[in-house]
Amino acid sequence: MTVWNNQRRLTVFGVAVFLVGVVALACPGDAPSHSRVARALVNLLHVPMGFFLAFFFMLLVRAASWKRLVLALAASSVFLAAAELLQPFFGRECSWGDWFLGLAGVGLAGLAFLMRRTASNPRGVIALAWLLVCSVSLVPLLYALNDSFAREKAFPELASFETEAELGRWALNGVELTRVEIPVRGPGCFAGRVSFTNDSIEYPGLFMTEITGNWTNAEALILEVYWPGSVGTNLEFRLDDLPGNPPYAERFQASLSLVPGWNELRLSLADMEVTPSGRRLRFDKVRCFGLFFQRAEANEYLVLDNIRLTLR
Secondary structure, eight states, rough: OOOHHHHHHHHHHOOOOHHHHHHHHOOOOOOGGGGGHHHHHHHHHHHHHHHHHHHHHHHOSSHHHHHHHHHHHHHHHHHHHHHHGGGGGGGGOHHHHHHHHHHHHHHHHHHHHHHHHHHTTHHHHHHHHHHHOOOOOOOHHHHHHHHHHHHHHHTTTOOOSGGGGGGGGGGEEEEEEEEEOOOOOOOTOOOEEEOOOOSSSSSSSEEOOOOOOOOOOOEEEEEEEEEEESSSSEEEEEESSSSOOOOGGGGGEEEEEEEEEEEEEEEEHHHHBTTTTBBOOTTTTEEEEEEEEESOOOOEEEEEEEEEEEOO
C-alpha cells in the first residue's frame, strides 16, 4: 500500500510539473524584449519538462522494463517535437534547439531509470553520462553569459563582428546576417553582411537588442556601412528606449543617406534626444537600435562594421 501511495504521489507531482511547464512554454512571450541570458534560462525549462514527461510515460506504459523504457522515450520525443511544431499557433517560435533541450531531459529520465534497474558496477558510468547530459544542456546559457561579459567589456564598441556570438545580438526581419572577411582592412578582419532575403516584406532590416543600455556618457553613435549599389540610397535608423514596439511619436527615427562604397555615419545623441511627441529619450535606458529599408530587393545587401559610441 505504501509503494502504491508513493507511486501515486510521484505521478501526481510529475503530471503537475509537466502541466506547469506546458502552460509556461505555450504562453506567448515577447522574446526580443528580454536578454539572451534570460531567454536561455527560460529555455532550460524544457529540460525538466522533458524529464517529467518521460517519467509520466514510464508510469503510464504497462510493459516489461526495457520495452517500457523504449516506448516512454520514443513517445516523449515525439510529443516534444509536436509541441515545437504547434508553438507558432500560440505566438511562439518553433525552435529545434528547444527540442534538443527537451530531449536532454528525456535522456536524464532514461538514465535515472537505468540507474535504478542496473547492478552497482555500471552505475558510475551512468552517473557520468548524467553529468555529461546536464553539462551539455547548460551550453546555450554559458554561451549567452560569455557573450554578455564580452559585450560589456567591449563597450563603447557595440559591434565589430569579430566573433560568431555577436550575430545573436541582433533581431532580424526579412534579412540574413552573416560574418564576412574584409581583406582590404587586413587579414582576419570581419564585418557583418546583411542580405535582404524577402522582397515582399515591409521595413526589412535588423535590430540590435543585446545592447549595453547606459549611454549617458556618450556623445555620438558611429556606424560604418558599405553600400554596393551604383547609386546612392537611404537607410532608416531607429532608436528605442521603451520596451516592445513603441509608436513613431515615442522613438527617434531618421533617414540616413548612403553613397556607393564605404560610409561613416555619425549620429549625435544631442540630435536624438527629443522624440516627435516632445518626450526626452532615456539614454540610461536604451533598449535597442535598428537599421532598415522601406523596401529592398531580394538580391540587395549591405555590410556593417565598427559600430561604436564616442564618449565625452
